[in-house]
Amino acid sequence: MKSSQPSLVAAAQQVQQQLNSAMTTSRGRRLFSRGEGQTVILIPTFAELGFVYAPLVDAVPDGWQVVLYTPAVSAHEVFGPPQRAEELAQILDHLGVDAAHLVGWSDAGAVVSEFTRRWPDRVRSRVYLGTPSTYVMPRGMRLISALYARSALYRVTPDAVAALLVALLMGGRAMPTHQLLPRIRAMGAVARYLKFSILPCLRYPNSVAGTCPTLVAGGETDRFVRLEHMAQLARATGGRFVLIPGGDHFLPWTSPHHVTRVVWAFLDEAS
Template sequence: MTATTVGYADVNGLHLYHEVHGDRGTPLVLLHGGMLTIDLSFAGLIPDLAQRHRVVAVELQGHGRTADIDRPITPANSAGDVVALLDHLGIDRAHVLGHSMGGAVALELAVSHPDRVLSVVPCSASVRPDGMHEDFLDPERMATSTRMPTEQDLADFTEAYRRLSPHPEHFAGFLASLSASQADLVGWSDEELAGITAPVLLVQGDHDFTTVEHAALMLRLIPGSQLAVLPGTTHMQVTRRADLLLPVLAAFLGDR
């Protein structure tokens, strides 16, 4: 997976790492989940997507090659960073696909920056704190839940941070701040979701962190939205199921 260009953009006090893959078609921004990186999230998708889109893959605050700064990691802050990156790259509007934390950023862009998005694809996202599966409400259930990241996933998180981060010694502190930020996620009101004007494709696994019932709620609250539930798929696998996800994306994005 060789990028057309790689670089950093100095936006909002952040030295933001990004890659551009391909030079044809409409822009498509990819936003990874918490603790993840471009490669861990999208290595299996980018080669195909870059044949039809100018793919802009981003490593958000504190992730991968982007150093952390003294600022909460929130959907609003990260959405502001993405808008500033689009300005830096001279891109007026783009499709945005985000996974988990990145899915929340995609939704925030649709709510607060509608003039900058062509469409949004929030994967494994939720709009309410109670959208999470009951396994996450009970520590004992969480410890044995098959919905959780595997030991290999956790090892991959750690290895990527220590290899890529400008400050690998900050790993423990970064995890603590990220956990605190995610715990404070309040979501969006019914009115905010009803005001979304961009086409929306909601994607999740049938064995995801978010319940299928919550996905149905999002489908009802977001006008004209579509829903794809990937069978036999956990939270961590959603963006790795290229066999299922790429045809769905091709059908949704079409000639947009």
């Protein structure tokens, strides 16, 4: 699963297909696992974005097991951090794992926080990648997202418009908005997913403290999440903040060498 294509967006599609093909179904759950040893759960946002973790998977050292799963999402009812934390607990139970190291990119960090709040004894360490203490969007988008979360606006919002909003927030130099847009649009009912599965995570306060080792890594050029809010998350959780020079919001994918080195060094120390 190497990102060797000229376009990182095109490479992401290829790697995602490889991940999908490598997943196995066990008792109704789609899982990808590599290695043996201490378990690291790579928490996905959407199944279509699992490729961001591919560099971490490729670099898994001896003595470790990495697990990626296809998450449940909903286009009809709220499926936010509480529901996704329950899902994660079920994944650990399914694997027969009492406690694991958790890695969450972007709004999957909300799952890390909620899971830690509810089952702190099941968390060996936690890694947040591109996750803030609070998402603070540009004023116009902030007003739109607040209205969207509290109303039935999703019913009249074209999926193409919702996909553009997501692509504008997440895009950057390495993953341009115009290239991301078709990938996000292909997810299907984006307007409904935004309402019921994405915004609940974006509006979740990531400020859960705890005794487990915590790492927060943020990209220097992230247009979606401000550096000060990622550093604030590190302080709120008693963790360590690491700046990834030149990194954007897709930092595990677009700055793979730096992020992989930092994350695995932290996990080795935490173990």
